[in-house]
Amino acid sequence: MGLICLLLLTVTAAQAQVQAPHSVPRWGMWEAVLKSRRHYLNPFTEVTVTATFFAPSGNRFTVGGFYDGDNVWRVRFMPDEVGRWRWIIRAEPPDENMSASGNFVCTPSRLHGPLRVNPQNPLWFTFADGTPVYLLAFHLWNLDALAEPTLAKTLDFLQAQGFNAIVGPHLFPERTAWAQKADGRPDFERFNLTVWRGLDRALQLAAQRQMVVIPFSIVGGTNGLPKAPADALDLLLRYWVARWQGFWNATFQPTSEWEEGYSLDEILRIGDRLHQLTHGRFLISVHSLRANAEAVQKAAWFGYHTVQDKLNDHNFGKYVWLAELFGRIPKPILAHECLWEGNFYQREAGLDVDNLRKAAWVIALSGGQINYADEVVPPRRWQRLGDVGTTFSELGTAMSPQGLLYPALTHLARFFRALPFWRMTPHPELTSTKVCLAEVGALYAVFVPDGQAVRVTLPVRQFVARWFNPRTGKWHALQQTVSGPLAELTPPDVRDWVLLIKSANRAH
Template identity: 25%
Template sequence: MTTPPSTVPLWARFEHRLRSDVWYENPPQDASLAVTFTAPSGTRHVVDAFWDGGAMWAVRFCPGETGEWTYATDCSDASNGSLHAVKGTFRCTPAAGTSRFEAHGPVRASDDRRHLAHADGTPFFWLADTAWNGPLLSTDAEWDHYLHIRAAQRFTAVQWVATHWRASPGGDRNGATAFDGVERIHISPSFFRRLDGKVDAVNRAGLVAAPVMLWENSEDSAFPDSNPGHTLPEDQAILLGRYMLARWGANAVVWILMGDWRYQPHNAERWRRIGRGIFAGRPHGPVATHVRSRVFLADEFRDEEWLDVVGYQTGHSDEESFLHWIHSGDIARDWEKGRARVIMNLEPNYEDHISRHSANRFDAYAVRRACYWSLLNAPTAGVTYGAHGVWGWDDGTRPPVDHPHTGIPRHWRDALHLPGGAQMAHLADLFTSIEWWRLRPAPGLLAAQPGEASARRHISASMTRAGDLAVVYSPGGAAVHLRAAA
């Protein structure tokens, strides 16, 4: 057992490491360790500890109240006195530091559940970049360079994949995978220990880490068995997900439960059970979905308490029906139905990626258009950008792994400076200069809608309920005609 800290600043990470006197052949399968943290107010928070290799276990926790905290462990093996009924205290001091998360805390769903906010209520504008393979394949120096550039471009989050998957079936840059096996997996602590540093670096740069826990889509994949969301049985998917939650739950994180889920009505219940199994009864950051293109999960997850963000994908096509779906499809029609949730496009078309229909590469204009449409088709919360070359952490010599028809990308270092990515700073400047979280779609503002003749010319409009602020986006700068009453 190591000596835990006696004081921890508000919203910082408390970590306590314990050494087990009992040897387990497969610790995450053979034993579980829960820790109950009791706040000064009396509120209790139960978090899982995680096995960190050998005889070591660790618990991480982010306190949300100042004052004296107590904690007590509960091991499934009550005879293991080194892990069971271990008690302690620590004092949570006022917030220290000036960084985004030190000053305002991690992110959560806002009180109205329409956008994200920091723990102290400060609205958080989601402008994510897509670096699916970044933490897996980068060196520490490369990752720091990447984060420096994206932070300067006003990005606030990074989406990435937390295990081996179809575009990195061999695992990380060292050839290590997150786990071995299928029916009874062996989790690799060293694999996740390496990613600890990448997650911490994301937060130090002032960005939210958004890991995909269980990539699912294996359609047309040469490596279908590399995708844990497709391969693992439910109990093992839950075990793996809870391990990640225990490991990074004290960081500023938004969890993407499934990656590229190929939605079918018959398999929705499987993902509902997995979501409950990972998150129910445990404190956690916001949880999001990530599905195949043109799917809006308004009904299937309506009553799931653990879900905060309905993430959707508009995909990589410039065909008219795909463009129409972004601004006038299910999202625009149905966002008010059911329980309020944060709604965001987590995968518009990637810049420099080949369109699946025209075979043209998406340019900066196409990227901006998709992003602005996505910000105004539902209550404004944020949007994700992607650059071909960055998402696969590519070297520019061949198409991304298992994605042969997307085109040979630029080297990731060059793709970081594609014009659309740099221009996201202007998008961020615009929205963060106004009270963007009050905006709601307001198509009635427009006296004329060019989008009725062509989806490419659609003008989007949003306005506050009070009518004191409006944002109108016109692709290409076409004239906007508003109703006289507006």
């Protein structure tokens, strides 16, 4: 694997042969490869491989290994401290060929580490090294199943548009995490290695492009996917974490619209179990019918809000409720299923690019980060329920992108990434449009949807105001000096604009 460093043979007293890296970059993947000489009727359930890692600081992590076919087991780990680590691998029942110990050196690297919540301002994400992250995600239904050249080309295209996260896959009844029995039913004791290896490939390709992966539905139990019994579900969670815990760009979101298949207690237990298995080192959320029950939102494992609120009418202003959500439960907000251009629930409203663009800015300046899907069916119509394999979000660059919102999202992401956005929070009370993100006293970004004059409450001192065109990504030449307590400004024309107000001593 491309993420794994030079392999070295480590020999224990039992003369077991285990391939493991001698060194690995901080937040890179350490992977040991173990091969047993024994025959197991079901290697997924008859053997448990466990590894313990001892950090230079004295921290200790115990993680599971996983079976990967051909009598091969793997152990993956992501070291987060520079220095020499020790490790011990054991199998239960004991297997002399899968028991070993050794050490490796974790070296400094340019990797930023996994996604975190900003501890200073929980509206935002950072990477583990403290680098702020403004997420712009794209929805790829078949992330695990796209041919590698197609997926690589798709990710390159998306990266060029400013996307730095991928949401997907959503597995399907004919393509689940489980193997299938001869009669077509899921085998809740064995896993579908084609799917899991496809996910490995997707995580690798995304990591090479500095892109985070947010799964849509792995565990299933909703939307036509089988629901595993409790013991099998725990087997699945352990297997999933074992495979993904070495990828810095992994996050964990178990299923879509969990309310359709799980009780509140069940989903809370799933989140708790993932948090335990990952040692709290990766972000966890869960996709809801809207914005999750309060008990889920307040759970210690619940890292960020995952919102579903489709733009099914010409009502782009409705997303101001995201500011209230953050005020009530202060965690980052991913507008996961809101702006899906061409989606069959959004119909004409979801094909109107002006409506979509305005909604994107209301979401963004109310504190949300966007997951966009291109579900437009050529030549340009909204998707019908019978349409399968007809959209860019399903096929990637096996077809041409059809959505028209890409340029506007690129402009939006560049606007935010040029600001100290990580110091800003929603302040709808400060502006007449009710759409304002601000570092109060220093910086204000206000959305004006219709060219009307806007009023902004400011401290009594001088500020500099400029207008950003969300349609072109250009700044208007007009620059004004304003002061509080109430400034009133008129956009350059009757269309939508973004007003940026900076304290005069920060204006340059």
